[in-house]
Amino acid sequence: DVKVTQSSRYLVKRTGEKVFLECVQDMDHENMFWYRQDPGLGLRLIYFSYDVKMKEKGDIPEGYSVSREKKERFSLILESASTNQTSMYLCASSLFRYEQYFGPGTRLTVT
Amino acid sequence: GEDVEQSLFLSVREGDSSVINCTYTDSSSTYLYWYKQEPGAGLQLLTYIFSNMDMKQDQRLTVLLNKKDKHLSLRIADTQTGDSAIYFCAESKDDYKLSFGAGTTVTVRA
Numbered sequence: 001d002v003k004v005t006q007s008s009r010y011l012v013k014r015t016g017e018k019v020f021l022e023c024v025q026d027m028d029h030e031n032m033f034w035y036r037q038d039p040g041l042g043l044r045l046i047y048f049s050y051d052v053k054m055k056e057k058g059d060i061p062e063g064y065s066v067s068r069e070k071k072e073r074f075s076l077i078l079e080s081a082s083t084n085q086t087s088m089y090l091c092a093s094s095l096f097r098y099e100q101y102f103g104p105g106t107r108l109t110v111t
Numbered sequence: 112g113e114d115v116e117q118s119l120f121l122s123v124r125e126g127d128s129s130v131i132n133c134t135y136t137d138s139s140s141t142y143l144y145w146y147k148q149e150p151g152a153g154l155q156l157l158t159y160i161f162s163n164m165d166m167k168q169d170q171r172l173t174v175l176l177n178k179k180d181k182h183l184s185l186r187i188a189d190t191q192t193g194d195s196a197i198y199f200c201a202e203s204k205d206d207y208k209l210s211f212g213a214g215t216t217v218t219v220r221a
Contacts, residue, residue: 031207042199042213050207090153094207102153
């Protein structure tokens with residue numbers, strides 16, 4: 001059974017903290033993605049990776065960075081968290097372009 | 112996103128058909144998708160259609176694509192309470208990135 005897991009379901013951090021969101025997939029997929037989901041805006045792509053150590057910016061990369069040291073793991077890093085980064089963060093992976101598998105999401109609150 | 116638009120809310124009576132509509136702007140889109148998000152969960156791919164198709168049917172789901180008008184719809188027959196969710200329309204071109212609409216919240220009432 002396909003599985004994408006995210007390290008936390010809920011996270012509360014303070015402004016200025018460095019935040020790590022972890023995503024792991026067990027399907028040997030090449031491609032992994034980080035999105036943020038906000039009401040009325042849908043999903044917006046932050047970064048994606050099509051191979052180990054490879055990454056590309058999505059539509060809203062500012063304030064974020066990513067790391068992919070192993071094929072199964074893709075990390076999203078908020079270097080200095082700000083209140084406007086309070087959101088739901090969704091990780092996804094895919095082998096073929098027409099099917100992305102999503103994790104359950106991490107709801108991050110920055111106070 | 113701006114490239115994909117869909118209405119935000121739909122209320123439907125249990126047992127009726129639901130129709131969720133979506134418009135997209137990029138005529139070079141090659142794949143169009145419908146995802147479902149249940150409360151507290153990630154997104155689940157419901158169905159997809161290639162741009163060279165007009166229609167796709169999968170059990171209670173029917174997808175219609177009007178390429179000329181750049182209009183995509185999802186029909187759910189015999190809507191059940193378990194169909195209450197947010198439905199996202201998405202499109203992609205020849206790369207692996209998806210552009211999502213804002214999502215339509217479907218509420219099924221008894």
